[in-house]
Amino acid sequence: QVQLVESGGGSVQAGGSLRLSCAASGYTEKNYMGWFRQAPGKAREGVAVIYTGGSTPYYGDSVKGRFTISLDSAKTTVYLQMNSLKPDDTAMYFCALHKPRNWIRPLDPDYTYWGQGTQVTVSS
Secondary structure (H helix, E strand, O other): OOEEEEEOOEEEEOOOOEEEEEEEEOOOOOOEEEEEEEOOOOOOEEEEEEEOOOOOOEEOOOOOOOEEEEEOOOOOEEEEEEOOOOHHHOEEEEEEEOOOOOOOOOOOOOOOEEOOOEEEEEEO
């Protein structure tokens, strides 16, 4: 059984930083793993994803240059370092794993496994 356990959300003032973690268990394939977010009344948005077999990560346009995604050496935990946070970054952040059609648009939210979500709130 695949499980994703997220941690690291919270509240921060604009310009601050947070680091999210997502630990995966029960999964041994090479595929995409990463972060999505959803604000109230908005569609789920791809933030950053990375291929666990090794490749250049993908970032959403709104976070490029501010967020960094990385994997641990075991390729089972993904991190999202979020710097220069803005109020528009306020959302529930979800970890996701395994994109069945992994040759098409990695930031589209058609992933198989999802974490429970962790709230990020950025105040101005």
